Amino acid sequence: MSLATQPQPARAADLLAWYDRHRRVLPWRALPGEQPDPYRVWVSEIMLQQTTIAAVKPFFERFMQRFPTVEALAAAPSDDVMQAWAGLGYYSRARNLHACAKAVAEHHRGRFPDTEDGLRELPGIGAYTAGAVAAIAFDRPAVAVDGNVERVMTRLFAIDEPLPGSKPLIRERVLALLPPARPGDFAQALMDLGATICTPRSPACGLCPWRDPCEARAAGTQETYPHKTPKKAGKTRYGAAFVLMREDGAVLVRTRPARGLLGGMVEVPTSEWSAGYKAEDALRDAPVTAQWRRLLVPLRHVFTHFPLELAVLVARTPLDTLAPDGMRFTPFARLREEAFPNVFLKALEAGLEALRSSPSAP
Ligand code: SF4
Structure with a gap:
């Protein structure tokens, strides 16, 4: 040239x-x-x-x-x-x-x-x-x-x-x-x-x-362009999320520890998340004793470093149920005010949908 x-x-x-x-x-x-x-x-x-x-x-x-x-x-x-x-x-x-x-x-x-x-x-x-x-x-x-x-x-x-x-x-x-x-x-x-x-x-x-x-x-x-060094995908982790609704419609939630993933945000109670977690054993991690029902379709969410698959379990519980230590019941009308990250919003929505389609929904 x-x-x-x-x-x-x-x-x-x-x-x-x-x-x-x-x-x-x-x-x-x-x-x-x-x-x-x-x-x-x-x-x-x-x-x-x-x-x-x-x-x-x-x-x-x-x-x-x-x-x-x-x-x-x-x-x-x-x-x-x-x-x-x-x-x-x-x-x-x-x-x-x-x-x-x-x-x-x-x-x-x-x-x-x-x-x-x-x-x-x-x-x-x-x-x-x-x-x-x-x-x-x-x-x-x-x-x-x-x-x-x-x-x-x-x-x-x-x-x-x-x-x-x-x-x-x-x-x-x-x-x-x-x-x-x-x-x-x-x-x-x-x-x-x-x-x-x-x-x-x-x-x-x-x-x-x-x-x-x-x-x-x-x-x-x-x-x-740009050329990129391929990323290694993280291993999928598995766990369980528990959507528990009291007779008056309040839902059991807790605040995650301030440090770590989703720190300080609000969640429905969940089990540990690990590569070897078995959804069939999820009842062991339920926050209270109740008639838990596991939804057929697990929830999938992708974090930056790993994909997560959560079994969602739902149950109703009487009005006099006490929240376990570190947890609280949030009235149904105030759930939107809680700082749920997307993954727990998805779990909550799936759980509430399942509870709504059962007879005594609020
Ligand atoms: S800078 Fe981007 S948009 Fe501009 S000519 Fe080059 S490739 Fe095309």
Whole structure:
């Protein structure tokens, strides 16, 4: 290829010009000319980790109505925060979010530190979030590499090394492109490009501001990037979940320990979860003696590290039944207020459906 026909290298200016015309309007994003609110930027970044924008939007709006400022979030009881988070998954994030709000309120007079290093010192803020908040909220020349950015960069530079090994190289490439002016817009533009144009399947290369310098597009291999080291799937764990309804419709629940998987969230009582658990032995783990009935179809749920299969057992119990230690009966009308993660919502719904179809449903 002669020098005259060689494509120009990718330039931040082309991406920013595209962003000025096509930027997405998002509830946490400042409009052109507005000052971003670091609190909203931070909450959105925590919510968006591993979740889509479409899923986060309604949660974000409700969360902001309930906790409009970092001080309001810091002052809220932990149960309220967990409940507002229920459904988003990754509950350790909600605990860290709360701890971070308290740290900002107590040690920084309600103002987020405005540098990557300062943000890194707060609970629950890792490299990605610190970079994203520093760039977006404070226009610092910081790098925030998420899945969208990884996809764009590996395609643009045809980076063949699989993830996660290629992360340092991707970061280096972003740093090299980072413009001295408008680094916050650059970070958001990269995210928008990955989310709307350089999509995992059928990227719209014809509309891309970097279509000329893009190496993968030139080779026709866009959809093969990013390359990934295959993950080992975790072994399936098995267990049992017990949906017990009292005569007045109240359901037996308990709060999980604060630390560990789904820590601090609410569950219907369950057995241990293990690879060797046998559903036929589940009665041994029932929280009270009752006429337990096992549903024909077990509940399946996939956590990040392992799939789970739970046998669901249901029973009714008289009004004078006492909740075992560490458990409580929640009135039927108040079940929606409990911070159930999705897996236990599924168990509860399956159990209640089975109880409803039996004669003396509430
Ligand atoms: S040209 Fe296509 S593959 Fe390359 S960065 Fe743009 S959208 Fe992605």
